[in-house]
Amino acid sequence: MLELLIRSQCKIIVLNTIETERAIEYVKEQVGVLNKKLKESSRIEDLSEYQLKIWDAIDGLGNREYANYLDILRHIAEEEDEPTIYLLLNYHRFIREGLNVPAIISFIRKIANSSKFVHVILQGEFNLPPEISQYCQVIDIPLPSxxxxxxxxxxxxxxxxxxxxxxxxxxxxxxxxxxxxxxxxxxxxxxxxxxxxxxxxxxxxxxxxxxxxxxGLVEYIAPQETINDLGGLDNLRQWAIMVSKVFKNREQAIKKKVPVPKGMLLAGVPGTGKTLSCKILANLFQIPLLRVDIGKLFNSRLGETEANTRKVLKEIEAQAPAVVMIDEAEKAFSGLSSSDSSDAGTTARVISSFLYFMQENTAPLFFAFTVNNVLALPPELERRGRIDEIWFVDLPAPNERKEIARIHLRKVGEKPEIFDLDKIAEATKGFTGAEIETAIKQAKLKAFYEDRDMNDNDILEAIEETIPLSVSRKEEIEALREWGKTRARLANSSTTKKKSANKKVLLN
Ligand SMILES: Nc1ncnc2c1ncn2[C@@H]1O[C@H](COP(=O)(O)OP(=O)(O)O)[C@@H](O)[C@H]1O
Ligand SMILES: [Mg+2]
The missing domain is CATH 1.10.8 (Helicase, Ruva Protein; domain 3)
Incomplete structure (x- = not known):
């Protein structure tokens, strides 16, 4: 990468890492490759080799030829005539502290516009001001294998x-x-x-x-949930099983030119099993789940968001194979309307970096975005071709509610057969999976408190006492479902398929 940038006459390159030793090693190796290529090609006659000069901002101060961080830049900009690559170590200390930045900008500009074969590599962990970053190409040294x-x-x-x-x-x-x-x-x-x-x-x-x-930007989760813990969502389930086969046989799939999916978006009503589905996906793929806290990423101090994003992407890459869950992604976008336009620029750039990374990286990673509020969704995310599938997770249909009730009854140690699941499904019209789960847990609690076995009535009472989101936030949920109908693929089992088994489905 570095070698390529220098060959294409990029003058200012930023090596974004705090690991000085690895930076030196990387630059030396790349300059070696570069010089070898230059010798082999006879295209540029006056240039057969670059020399590499290394200067360290930490111990270079005072006891070197160039007394300070400006001297060295001035020397490069004005005096150096030989083909030279300068590696300035730990240079972030000066840009970060804002020390005489205008002077730095002026030398950087001069170097960037010069026609001499002189290049500067700045190493450090930077949050570059735009006046400088416009002249730079940033390279991230990958984390160690x-x-x-x-x-x-x-x-x-x-x-x-x-x-x-x-x-x-x-x-x-x-x-x-x-x-x-x-x-x-x-x-x-x-x-x-x-x-x-x-x-x-x-x-x-x-x-x-x-x-x-x-x-706390990337959380590592070893998911316990299996596909048997998910009620309904048959379309999503079938797709996930298909993708897991491709993913588990990735090498073979790539060889056979099978398009290996890189990500999905799950949108839908809160509590319908989106986060749960991501965990199950990781379990299906038999790889860990990484949860990116996007809210935290965006709440970091101004200017740190982009540096943090790079850090997160690097960490994700190092942790591959993994399912990467960007849960409740709208949290990143919700503050947008209230803040100024520069903030919107950051969001767009961060989303683009994620999407770009998704497309370009070759590591075995699968990205799962979830959103509760699609209205805040930036168009970049929705655009086709970036994300392999956009799913809408709707409120469960009656047959799905039955399945969900069955799962959660088993989880509280009950035998589902002895309950009237049809009645429960009917009574929970408009409920999410999470709301059904809560009602069952409440019923169990009450029965335990009264020293008896739990029965249908306990559940029906708990249901009765619940005001589901689909009622308390009716307009919002309706708008969401409207979006789902036209813009996404439906994750829930198609109601027509099971109509003979349960006619009521059609009424819902
Ligand atoms: N389809 C479902 N099948 C089984 N349990 C569900 C389902 N949907 C929701 N739940 C229960 O509700 C909990 C919360 O769901 P979650 O996945 O966090 O919802 P979301 O991410 O869509 O807001 C889950 O952990 C699970 O116990
Ligand atoms: Mg969730």
Whole structure:
């Protein structure tokens, strides 16, 4: 990537990472490739090799040829004539603190517009002001692979003279993926100290979970729910089973040119099983679920949203294979109308980065967006071709309500056969799956309190006491269903299919 950018005469390149060592390694490797290619081609006669110069903002200050962060830029902009690539390490310190930014901008502009074979790579973790970013191409160094982490751990063990079995170390590397090498090293060393010299992968998993929770943008979930926990939604279910086959045999599918789906959007009434469906999907695919907290992402300090988005995407990529759930995605968009236009620009860019990432990345990832409020949905998300399928999850039909009641009766340890499921289905017209679940739990609670077995009446009473969303927020839900009818595929089982089995379906 870097080599390509330099060959296409891109002058200012930003390496977005705090890992100095990896940045140096990456740049050296890329410059090597570049110089090799230059030597082989005779197209540019006056250029056969670039030299690489490295300058570090942290220890370079005071004791180097260029005394400060402006001197070095000035030198590059005005004096350097040889084909040179400058790698300026930790440069974010100056741009972040806003130190004399106008001067930086002016030198950057000069370099960007120069016709000399001089390039600058800025390394650090940046939130670049637009005056600078317009001249830059940003490269994200991917997070280390599991093998790289494994090698690191092996080295640490050797240094500490610890004998650890390979499988154990592999397990540790698995848990430490998604971190930078420095972070992984620190966490592993803490684990060694805490474990008094013993390596315990469970401890590492806990440390990692704590860290992820604290930073809290991507949550790792190991879903327990299986397809048997989902009532109804037959169309979605069938599609999911089909996709899971493609996904599980991905290599083969790609070879046979089968289009491997990359994502879906579930829109619908709250409590109808959208989040549940995502968990089930991960279970079907037999891979973990990553939940992206999009609300938190957008609530981060101004200017951090885009840097955080890159961080999130990098972490997701490192955690592959996974189902990535962007739950209640509208939370990101809801603040839009009330805030100013620059904010809208950020949202659009973040959504585009997600969609672009979905299309471009080759890692085994499946994106599941869920939304409760489609009216806030940005058009980018809805546009066909980006997301493989847009589903509308409607209020359950009678046969679906029966299935949902059956599932939740079993969950509270009851035998569904002894209840009048038809009656329950009829009484819960307009209820969501979540509301049916709540009514059954309430009934169970009451029966327990009164020291007796639970019966139909307990459930019917609980239903009676419930005001479903479809009543309390009637207009909103109706607008949502109207949208669903015309703009999306219906996730629920088609009512016609089962009409002979249950005529009432048609009435609903
Ligand atoms: N179709 C369904 N089948 C079984 N349970 C359901 C269904 N829909 C909702 N539920 C119950 O309601 C809970 C909340 O549903 P959830 O998936 O969070 O809804 P949503 O994400 O659509 O708001 C689920 O955990 C589940 O217990
Ligand atoms: Mg949900």
């Amino acid at each position: 599991k093998t790289e982490i494994f090698d690191l751990l092996k080295e640490i063990c050797k240094r500490e003279e610890l004998k650890v079995r390979k499988v154990l170390l592999e397990e540790c590397a698995e848990y430490l993926s998604g971190l930078t090498l420095i972070e992984a090293q620190k966490m592993f060393e803490i684990a060694i100290v805490k474990g008094k010299g013993k390596i315990d992968p469970q401890l590492i998993q806990r440390l990692k979970a704590e860290k992820v929770k604290k930073e």
